[in-house]
Amino acid sequence: MKKMLKGLGAALCVALPFIAQAPADAATPAATGAADQTLVQRGAYLAQLGDCAACHTAPKGKPFAGGLPMNTPMGRIYVTNITPDAQTGIGGYTEAAFARALREGVAKDGHNLYPAMPYPSYAKVDDDDVKALYAFFMHGVAPVQQANRESDIKWPLNMRWPLMFWNMAFLEKGGYRDKPGKDVAWNRGAYLVQGLGHCGSCHTPRGVAFQESALDESGSAFLSGALLDGWFASNLTGEHNTGLGRWSDEDLRTFLKTGANRHASAFGAMTSVINNSTQAMSDQDVAAVSTYLKSLPPAGGTGAAAYTYDPQATKVSLDRPANDAGARVYTAYCMHCHGVDGHGFAPMLAPLAGNPNVLAKDASSLINVTLNGTGDLVIDGVPSPFPMPGFAAVLDDQQIADVLSFVRAGWNNGAPAVGAAEVAKLRQSTQAGR
Missing domain, CATH: 1.10.760.10 (Cytochrome c-like domain)
Known part of the structure; x- marks a missing residue:
C-alpha cells in the first residue's frame, strides 16, 4: 500500500520500468491466444493490491502505458510502458524474465532498474502470485505502442552498473516466509504490507543510499513515517500521537476502504492508493492488513505526552x-x-x-x-x-x-x-x- 494518511502521502509509491527488448533466453513469451481467465482475473486483483496503475498510468494516458514523471533525489525519471506491446512494452518478456524484473530489479536485457521500482518489496511475492500477475499483464491488458522516455538523470548518476552493488547490499532475495507463532491473518497481512502493498517504500525512512531502513517489523524504523517528494508519509506503527495507536481495527479498515475516518482523511499520493488499490481489497485482506499493522509496536514518535483534546x-x-x-x-x-x-x-x-x-x-x-x-x-x-x-x-x-x-x-x-x-x-x- 502506498503511499497512507497522506496521507500521507504519499507520496510516493513509485514503480519503475520494465523495458522490453528482444528475448535474451530460449523460453517463449506468453502466447497471445486463450489464457486461463481465472488466473488472469486473480492477476488483475493482485495488480490492484500492488497499485501498479498509479505509477504506470499517466494522467489522461492509456492504462499501464507509462510516461508518468517521478522525482527522485538524482533527477526525474519517467515510468515505463508495461503493456504487452512487443516493441515498446513487455510483450517479449517470458515469465522468468518478468519475475526477475519484478523481484530482483533486473530487466530482460540484463540492465538494472532504479530502486524507485519497489523490487525489494516485490522480492517477497510468491511464485503463484507472480504467475497470476504475468498472466494478467500478458492477457488482461491491452497492448499500447508508446515509446519509453529517457530519464532526466545526468551522467554519471544515470549509470546502472553500480546498482549491482546496491542490490548486493540491500536486496533480500526469497519470498515471504510465515512467521511461527503468528496466525493466518497476521501472516497474510504481513505478506501484503511488506510485499505487493510495498507500504515501506513510502512509509519507512531511507538511508544515505536511498535504501529502506527496514524491510519488516524486525527493524524499529519500519513504517515509522518518511519524507518523500514533498509529502510526509504517515507513521503506521502503534505510536499514540502520530501513528495508529488511537485507531481501532474498524477505524483502520474504514480508512483502507474509503480513505477517511474519524481521525484523518487521505491526501497526496495516498488518494491514488485508496482509489486504485485498497478500496478494491477483499474484506478478508483488509482485515489481515489491519491485523498486521495494529500489531506493530510504537516507533518514530515525537516524544510528546499522549494527546488529549482541549478546546x-x-x-x-x-x-x-x-x-x-x-x-x-x-x-x-x-x-x-x-x-x-x-x-x-x-x-x-x-x-x-x-x-x-x-x-x-x-x-x-x-x-x-x-x-x-x-x-x-x-x-x-x-x-x-x-x-x-x-x-x-x-x-x-x-x-x-x-x-x-x-x-x-x-x-x-x-x-x-x-x-x-x-x-x-x-x-x-x-x-x-x-
Whole structure:
C-alpha cells in the first residue's frame, strides 16, 4: 500500500520500468491466444493490491502505458510502458524474465532498474502470485505502442552498473516466509504490507543510499513515517500521537476502504492508493492488513505526552481573531469546513484536532496540501463532494505559516510552529511546471 494518511502521502509509491527488448533466453513469451481467465482475473486483483496503475498510468494516458514523471533525489525519471506491446512494452518478456524484473530489479536485457521500482518489496511475492500477475499483464491488458522516455538523470548518476552493488547490499532475495507463532491473518497481512502493498517504500525512512531502513517489523524504523517528494508519509506503527495507536481495527479498515475516518482523511499520493488499490481489497485482506499493522509496536514518535483534546485556548483565540494572525486566516478560510472545535465533519471533512498528520514533527504534508489541495477520493465510482482546495494563489507564505502554526498548536495538538521559509521552499518545488 502506498503511499497512507497522506496521507500521507504519499507520496510516493513509485514503480519503475520494465523495458522490453528482444528475448535474451530460449523460453517463449506468453502466447497471445486463450489464457486461463481465472488466473488472469486473480492477476488483475493482485495488480490492484500492488497499485501498479498509479505509477504506470499517466494522467489522461492509456492504462499501464507509462510516461508518468517521478522525482527522485538524482533527477526525474519517467515510468515505463508495461503493456504487452512487443516493441515498446513487455510483450517479449517470458515469465522468468518478468519475475526477475519484478523481484530482483533486473530487466530482460540484463540492465538494472532504479530502486524507485519497489523490487525489494516485490522480492517477497510468491511464485503463484507472480504467475497470476504475468498472466494478467500478458492477457488482461491491452497492448499500447508508446515509446519509453529517457530519464532526466545526468551522467554519471544515470549509470546502472553500480546498482549491482546496491542490490548486493540491500536486496533480500526469497519470498515471504510465515512467521511461527503468528496466525493466518497476521501472516497474510504481513505478506501484503511488506510485499505487493510495498507500504515501506513510502512509509519507512531511507538511508544515505536511498535504501529502506527496514524491510519488516524486525527493524524499529519500519513504517515509522518518511519524507518523500514533498509529502510526509504517515507513521503506521502503534505510536499514540502520530501513528495508529488511537485507531481501532474498524477505524483502520474504514480508512483502507474509503480513505477517511474519524481521525484523518487521505491526501497526496495516498488518494491514488485508496482509489486504485485498497478500496478494491477483499474484506478478508483488509482485515489481515489491519491485523498486521495494529500489531506493530510504537516507533518514530515525537516524544510528546499522549494527546488529549482541549478546546479552550483555541476557542478564546477564535473568539478574538484580530489578536492572532493564524486565527484570522483560520476564521476566514478554514473554519467552515474544520469547525471551531477542530473536529471537522468526519469522515467527509477531516478533523484537525488530534489528527496524526497535524501532530507529526514534519509539517511537509500540511504545507503541501494547503498550497496544492488534493485530488478527489473516488469510492465505488463516486467522487468525494468536498476535496481539499489549494490556497497557493490565495494565501502568501506567511499567511500559510501562520494558519498552520495555529492549527498545530490548537486544540492541544502541541506540534511545532511552521515558518514562512518552509512554505516558500515547498511552494517553489511543488508549483514548478504547473
